[in-house]
Amino acid sequence: MIRINENYTKLKASYLFSDIAKRVNAYVAANPDKPIIKLGIGDVTEPLPQVCVEALHAATDEMADRATFKGYGPEQGYAFLREAIAKHDYAARGCAIEADEIFVSDGSKCDCGNIQEIFGTDIRLAIPDPVYPVYVDTNVMAGRTGANVDGRYAGVTYLESTPDNGYVPSIPATGADLIYLCFPNNPTGAVATKAQLEAWVAYAKANQAIILFDSAYEAFIRDPEIPHSIYEIEGAREVAIEFRSFSKIAGFTGTRCAYTVVPKALQAFDSAGKAHSVHALWNRRHTTKFNGVAYPIQKAAAAIYTDAGQAQTKALCDFYLGNAKLIRDAMTSLGYSCIGGDNAPYIWINTGKDSWAFFDDLLNKAQVVCTPGAGFGKCGEGHVRISAFNSRANVETALARIAQALK
Secondary structure (H helix, E strand, C coil): CCCCCHHHHHCCCCCHHHHHHHHHHHHHHHCCCCCCEECCCCCCCCCCCHHHHHHHHHHHHHHCCCCCCCCCCCCCCCHHHHHHHHHHHHHHHCCCCCHHHEEEECCHHHHHHHHHHHCCCCCCEEEEECCCHHHHHHHHHHCCCCCEECCEECCEEEEECCHHHCCCCCCCCCCCCEEEEECCCCCCCCCCCHHHHHHHHHHHHHCCCEEEEECCCHHHCCCCCCCCCHHHCCCHHHCEEEEEECCCCCCCCCCCCEEEECCCCCEEECCCCCEEEHHHHHHHHHHHHCCCCCHHHHHHHHHCCCHHHHHHHHHHHHHHHHHHHHHHHHHHHCCCEEEECCCCCEEEEECCCCHHHHHHHHHHHHCEECEEHHHHCHHHCCEEEEECCCCHHHHHHHHHHHHHHHC
């Protein structure tokens, strides 16, 4: 008889954002006359930059002409996009990343979830708490963890991010093989200094480990002292993979384009201790299971790197950071301790009460949707995440409602 992958049965009953959607839908059904404002899930609301729209139209026209039509493209991405990424995102910041070390994909969520397939199932994991759920859940699906006991999976070293450490996890006392880091952080909005990242690179080297560095929100960094890439740290090419996305910088959440950097210097080992190129392994996986991002989408992504594109995407990020400042200032004025919102589009609020209860308060009393911190891990309890991704008018209305509800 056909059997299931029983690791799936270890997962919590449903995904965090599915739980939120169910509660919101139930509220809307019961209160059709009370419009809600969503400041929960990190989806963008503003239109694509004009340069991207123009590039999409032009590329679509190319697809309508036999002379310029494109069929299957390179699975790793077209050279024009990979070269633009290497030049603007890495060389411009002094990072030695080559175009052929960049793999274009349809989203960082996919890459963060899929990358673990090329590593052994018996490796030691180090994952932050609170954390983007995909990091944990995909490793549970692969069989690297034990059962979930009291909100945590056996076999995972949890890197706690709390008020005491400024929500930046410390180096663990035990060894790990695969380390997940995300800065600017989702959900907390915290950022890591160069010294903190240097310590992680040194730890990875000492343990022959690999860091999976999720840098999807780097475009929101405004502090010139904060690294945008793990590759700004000396030696990181030998120990780190980096994930980036066009979803937030250019509003591609519905358009789908991202990329992963796997340096050729990166190695992992088989059971006999023989070294293998991680770049070659990921290339094999990528070409086997992925057929490339659509040509018009890649042309739209490449338009971001023009002078006009750089100006338009910065303006877009600045707009969301303006929302973030309003949210952080408003919640601080109500007496809550907050982090994020200055170099990230998320504000992490220490509520001092059960996070789902606070979520319900905002939904029922203010018709505002946030994200309960408990959904990101045990250390998220007592916190909520509010997203800056919405229109200015909606953010201002939501904050007025929140102020009234929480007085």
